[in-house]
Amino acid sequence: MKFSVFTASTPDWSPEEAATKLAGQGWDGIEWRVTDQAETAEPGFWAGNRATWPMTGLEESIPEIARITAESGLEFSGLGGYARCDNHDDVERVLAATAALGAKQVRVNVLPLGNSTMGGGEPSGLSYPELFQATREHYEWVAARAAHHGVKALVELHHGTVTASASSARRLLEGLDPQHVGVIHDLGNLLIEGWESPLPALQLLGPYLAHVHVKNTRWVRTESRDESGAAVWANEWAPLTEGQGSVLAYFRALADVGYDSWVTAEDFSTEVPLEERTASNLAYLRNAAALAGFAVTAPA
Template structure:
């Protein structure tokens, strides 16, 4: 396994600073959030080259560009064309950055509210993205995420079956799956199999009230629920079965840490990386 920091955690820093902090923390690489001030479809070619130069100088890989484009299931045709155009630009950037995966969003609503046409429309545009990605030998990753078509293993595999392309896979995210209230332990890893291209790690817990730092409200199958973003081991998303399953199955891909708990960014990444190494018996 290789470990990356999510640059979105360090979004208050420049991308150059985020790279330096990632190196200082001891990560193998950085997953770049495709939003400013780190990266976007409008980022110039010279600036993209500069990011790669700084990363190379620090000995950091860039395995994933975490795109925010997509939302195809509920977007208009014009919006979908724009998202597809942004995806094509991200593909060009991935060549320079050396990223092998690009995250794309399927769109909503929650899987338990979605109709067949939501899946059909998302699959149509994702097939187009997959065809473009194949020209660059890149893979597309869809994050298992609450309030989306892909919020459980089952709904994720359903969409992948409709897309029908082997360069499109899923990001396992136990924190998101805890919010959805679906299995995120060993069975989820086994069920995903080779369709699990990547892993995200963060902790959450249900709370009685929202409004304080780190809290948010989300619609789930239980209704409107309130959550608190936590450091690993301080929430309710038990990641130990996940890491046990990753070891059992010989997973040798990337694991990105993306804690958004209300603590200083460096501190929460440092804490979570230490906890991950403890769970894997590497501490």
């Protein structure tokens, strides 16, 4: 098992700083965030993130991405792309960039639900069956282009999309070549929407289980009540050791299905300063993996 960090979760660091600091802490790899974003006065996870490579001009950035990654000694666990499956031009570009970098796999986003504002857009109002069918048609094209480039396109299990659960992702990809399409199973996202017991969910994905993201969340009761007088609950990101998901149980499920590839941390909690957070996360993940029976390389 190898460990990497998705740079959406390292907004304070420039690419050079992120690679240098993560390599110094002993991480095996890095998953670069690739998207155009709003600029802000202070860096944030989703806007003003300094460890993000812009989609605009991505091709010109490839040599620098390759240099920084190689000089740090880190590997690519993949690319954290934001191109949506219905934007064929951008999908083609991120697939080509993934191939050029030797990063092997890249997230290609599915369509959001009809009542979702994911990505900052207005809700489409389309029904789930309509959106699911459209996503399937686009992903058939994505699979063919991924095969052309010799890489793998990844569907993330994510709340607010047509693939919030392992079951929906397996149904979406059924019949497509698992050499070129796969699923990112994400513990934290599933606690928000799409939760299925990890072991059977991982078993269900079978050959489509391609990648793992680990973060954690918890549900908290707000002071509000809805119109009926019922309590209102909201989710918030939590440190890996403080959320509702058991990372140890998750790793044991991964061990049971024989998954022994990349685990990418994307901790969006802010209770601990960033550098301390990434270092302690690596120590915790290594310990949990060892307890689950994985062979874990000791830090240099």
